[in-house]
Amino acid sequence: MLLAALAVLASCGRPDHGSGTPGDSNTVPVAGGELVFAFDGGALTQFDLDPHKSTFAPHHRIMRSIFDSLVVLLPNHQFGPWLAKSWEISPDGRTYTFHLRNDVKFHDGTRFDAEAVQFNLDRIANPANALAALTDLGPYVSTTVVDDFTARIELSAPFSPLLANLSKSTLGMMSPAAIRQWGIEVGLHPVGTGPFRLRSLQPGSEVALDRNPDYHWAAASSAHEGPAWLEHLTFKDVPEEATRAAVLRSGQAGAADLLGPQDILPLRKSRDFKLIERELLNHNYSLYFNALRAPWSDPRAREAFKDSLDIDVAVRTVYLGTFERAWSPLSPSIFGYDKSLEGAWKPDHERAARLLDELGWTLGADGYRAKDGKRLTVVFIDGQGNREKRLDLMTLFRNQLRGNGIDLIIESVPTMGGYLQRIKVGNYDLAGGSLFAPDPDVLRRVDTPAVRSLAAISKVNDPELTRLLEEGSSQVDPQARLPFYRDAQRLIIDRSYAIPVYVLIYSIATAAKVEGIAIDGHGFPVFNDAWIQP
Amino acid sequence: MIARVIQRLLASLLVVFGAVTAVFLILNWLPGNAAESIAGEEASEQTIVALSARLGTDRGLWEQYHRYLAGLVHGDLGRSYVTGEPVLRHVASQWPATLQLTLVSSLVAVTLGTGLGVLSARFAGRWFDQLIQATVLLFASMPTFWLGILLMLVFSVQLGWLPVIGNGSVAQAILPVACLGLIGSAPLARLMREGMVDGLNDPYVTTLRAKGLLPARVFYVHVLRNALIPVITYLGVLVGELLSNAVVVETLFARQGIGRLTVEAIGQKDLPVVQGSILFIAVSFVLINLLVDLSYTVIDPRVRAQ
Numbered sequence: 001m002l003l004a005a006l007a008v009l010a011s012c013g014r015p016d017h018g019s020g021t022p023g024d025s026n027t028v029p030v031a032g033g034e035l036v037f038a039f040d041g042g043a044l045t046q047f048d049l050d051p052h053k054s055t056f057a058p059h060h061r062i063m064r065s066i067f068d069s070l071v072v073l074l075p076n077h078q079f080g081p082w083l084a085k086s087w088e089i090s091p092d093g094r095t096y097t098f099h100l101r102n103d104v105k106f107h108d109g110t111r112f113d114a115e116a117v118q119f120n121l122d123r124i125a126n127p128a129n130a131l132a133a134l135t136d137l138g139p140y141v142s143t144t145v146v147d148d149f150t151a152r153i154e155l156s157a158p159f160s161p162l163l164a165n166l167s168k169s170t171l172g173m174m175s176p177a178a179i180r181q182w183g184i185e186v187g188l189h190p191v192g193t194g195p196f197r198l199r200s201l202q203p204g205s206e207v208a209l210d211r212n213p214d215y216h217w218a219a220a221s222s223a224h225e226g227p228a229w230l231e232h233l234t235f236k237d238v239p240e241e242a243t244r245a246a247v248l249r250s251g252q253a254g255a256a257d258l259l260g261p262q263d264i265l266p267l268r269k270s271r272d273f274k275l276i277e278r279e280l281l282n283h284n285y286s287l288y289f290n291a292l293r294a295p296w297s298d299p300r301a302r303e304a305f306k307d308s309l310d311i312d313v314a315v316r317t318v319y320l321g322t323f324e325r326a327w328s329p330l331s332p333s334i335f336g337y338d339k340s341l342e343g344a345w346k347p348d349h350e351r352a353a354r355l356l357d358e359l360g361w362t363l364g365a366d367g368y369r370a371k372d373g374k375r376l377t378v379v380f381i382d383g384q385g386n387r388e389k390r391l392d393l394m395t396l397f398r399n400q401l402r403g404n405g406i407d408l409i410i411e412s413v414p415t416m417g418g419y420l421q422r423i424k425v426g427n428y429d430l431a432g433g434s435l436f437a438p439d440p441d442v443l444r445r446v447d448t449p450a451v452r453s454l455a456a457i458s459k460v461n462d463p464e465l466t467r468l469l470e471e472g473s474s475q476v477d478p479q480a481r482l483p484f485y486r487d488a489q490r491l492i493i494d495r496s497y498a499i500p501v502y503v504l505i506y507s508i509a510t511a512a513k514v515e516g517i518a519i520d521g522h523g524f525p526v527f528n529d530a531w532i533q534p
Numbered sequence: 535m536i537a538r539v540i541q542r543l544l545a546s547l548l549v550v551f552g553a554v555t556a557v558f559l560i561l562n563w564l565p566g567n568a569a570e571s572i573a574g575e576e577a578s579e580q581t582i583v584a585l586s587a588r589l590g591t592d593r594g595l596w597e598q599y600h601r602y603l604a605g606l607v608h609g610d611l612g613r614s615y616v617t618g619e620p621v622l623r624h625v626a627s628q629w630p631a632t633l634q635l636t637l638v639s640s641l642v643a644v645t646l647g648t649g650l651g652v653l654s655a656r657f658a659g660r661w662f663d664q665l666i667q668a669t670v671l672l673f674a675s676m677p678t679f680w681l682g683i684l685l686m687l688v689f690s691v692q693l694g695w696l697p698v699i700g701n702g703s704v705a706q707a708i709l710p711v712a713c714l715g716l717i718g719s720a721p722l723a724r725l726m727r728e729g730m731v732d733g734l735n736d737p738y739v740t741t742l743r744a745k746g747l748l749p750a751r752v753f754y755v756h757v758l759r760n761a762l763i764p765v766i767t768y769l770g771v772l773v774g775e776l777l778s779n780a781v782v783v784e785t786l787f788a789r790q791g792i793g794r795l796t797v798e799a800i801g802q803k804d805l806p807v808v809q810g811s812i813l814f815i816a817v818s819f820v821l822i823n824l825l826v827d828l829s830y831t832v833i834d835p836r837v838r839a840q
Contacts, residue, residue: 038699046614046624046798046804047617055576127584130573130582130584132573132581134578134581135578184613184618187617187618188617188619202790204794205701236788238699239788240786242786243698246690247699252697252698414801415564415802416571416801417567421566421567421570453576455570456576
């Protein structure tokens with residue numbers, strides 16, 4: 001059995017080599033070798049590695065190694081240089097001038113310069129291209145090529161999330177030549193400036209990358225300058241959780257991500273494996289009411305629902321301590337997170353019962369509440385199967401709610417299209433979702449009617465919240481943003497628009513000999529510093 | 535004989551056409567539209583309209599169908615809504631893996647199934663027969679998924695003999711094939727046993743025995759050959775069943791394959807990919823059933839005489 005008893009290495013978010021790890025293992029990185037990384041590719045078998053187009057986090061985990069960004073997100077919400085050496089923001093917050101490195105080449109040998117930045121951003125901004133990264137650009141107007149290596153981005157209004165968004169892989173820099181050559185198929189021929197470049201791509205099965213030998217423009221967060229240590233990096237799409245654990249344990253893969261809680265617990269104690277964990281900067285998975293539909297348009301009904309839930313117990317039961325419960329829609333490491341919300345609300349069955357009585361929902365002989373002969377039901381819809389064990393959570397909630405006479409109906413809609421359609425027309429009471437994002441501006445994207453799409457699960461339309469979120473995104477001074485986001489988070493919880501459930505911890509389990517895999521500030525894996533003990 | 539083949543081929547063409555049309559209608563009838571599901575939850579209406587126009591899903595149903603058929607006749611299956619890749623190339627890249635998996639598993643299922651069935655009939659009523667029947671019942675009631683995980687834990691994690699995932703080498707195919715083959719063998723074993731046990735009671739066997747034929751010859755030549763006919767009929771069904779089970783095995787063993795591709799494409803309403811996959815599956819299913827039909831002529835003289 002591989003379940004060895006001694007606990008050796010636990011979590012680490014930053015590369016730790018070169019710093020004298022105890023034991024007999026080598027601590028000086030060794031170049032060469034291949035790392036096979038088994039990743040949770042979900043149901044998708046079609047790899048579409050166009051960072052501007054894809055919203056699928058698992059594919060961005062691959063793309064992060066192929067595409068670089070202008071800036072990198074550092075700890076403490078600071079930004080460091082990457083493809084841009086430095087930048088200036090005009091006092092009115094509408095002009096960003098980036099001074100680019102002049103020694104960067106794309107994998108196809110073409111030069112990275114201000115024209116490439118312009119080409120990339122204009123491509124995204126053109127609505128006809130229908131690219132998902134469009135929302136990341138905010139009030140973007142244009143990019144001006146000041147000189148070969150100076151690019152100026154003009155906005156129509158101040159937009160403080162811009163730097164954070166530019167550090168995301170969704171605004172990664174693609175080779176204009178490749179985009180021209182491949183057109184809409186460019187997602188099968190990704191060409192960036194990153195530490196690894198594409199060798200081959202087998203749809204649904206694997207993406208094989210080779211080290212980029214020219215790479216010497218690593219992000220400020222990187223542990224070393226120069227090309228990656230690994231000769232080859234192979235991403236294998238292994239959608240089954242049990243299989244990912246098996247490939248890692250059998251040695252067929254050196255690392256695997258997002259194992260189930262039942263697999264993570266023994267790994268934490270094993271000395272044959274290591275576990276790297278880091279919070280994904282995220283709009284936490286939260287339940288949203290269809291606040292346009294009775295009775296959930298009434299805040300008292302939403303509160304009664306919230307008071308009937310014991311989220312602590314449910315999250316602990318389903319994730320066995322591998323995920324924490326959430327207190328705010330924002331994950332704790334996002335800029336502006338309101339820590340004072342922690343512990344500020346808890347289950348209260350008596351209050352819930354009182355509120356429901358007040359609203360005229362009286363308890364019947366069958367144990368459910370009813371009003372005018374109609375049972376108090378909540379139709380929850382989901383379109384992603386049991387992703388992240390969300391339906392297991394809902395099943396626990398269903399039992400908790402029954403204690404207060406509320407009948408939760410869980411409907412798993414088989415197709416994404418069908419699910420989005422129902423959200424769009426409002427044919428549901430409750431839905432849940434998350435959205436990876438580096439900035440509290442994600443709340444504006446979700447909770448303000450003018451910005452979000454019709455298929456957004458939040459139907460919140462609260463002028464006070466809209467004002468707070470608009471103010472928050474247009475402050476030029478970061479510190480000035482804080483009070484707006486604090487109030488916005490409070491308001492969302494107090495008025496029970498959203499019920500945050502858990503904080504997603506992105507985790508990678510590796511064989512003991514695999515060193516230096518890092519998880520970046522956003523929660524995406526970085527392999528530039530990874531190496532394998534010989 | 536040739537007339538029969540031509541007749542069957544024409545009928546097959548009709549079946550394939552029907553399948554393609556049915557899939558087209560069902561997918562369009564499903565709620566939601568492709569542009570919405572591809573653009574994602576955050577997409578603006580503007581983005582969705584632009585995408586619909588590019589994909590051609592904003593056109594009328596009849597026009598879309600007409601365009602699809604016109605393309606099909608010219609060998610153009612369209613492009614994936616998701617990746618923009620030509621469907622023919624995409625499906626053709628996934629198809630060999632599934633075909634291989636299904637055919638090899640069928641072979642394993644047939645060999646194992648008929649073998650167990652014959653043995654079972656040979657020792658009918660004795661403890662060995664009961665052991666085989668119990669084993670077969672176990673295979674028949676095991677979920678593919680569960681068996682797969684079990685095989686993986688024993689042969690890859692514990693013993694370290696075989697790789698868990700991938701679809702390049704023979705070693706990588708052993709576990710998935712074993713998984714499908716074991717499950718597929720169960721109905722065949724039962725069919726074979728029943729056919730042989732029933733056959734042994736037929737009057738012609740009494741005649742053969744009266745004529746002084748060796749019991750082994752009666753059993754392994756005459757009874758076996760007759761018992762094979764329902765088994766061969768079942769082959770067509772078996773291939774269909776294995777094709778649908780391939781979805782589970784492909785996901786579990788992280789293999790490439792048309793099963794996974796189809797299910798995913800349905801979820802995304804990637805109509806051209808679903809159509810292309812169904813086309814490949816339908817054509818192979820029809821061809822295999824045609825082969826099964828034709829093989830009767832070899833095995834069953836009554837059919838040849840018709």
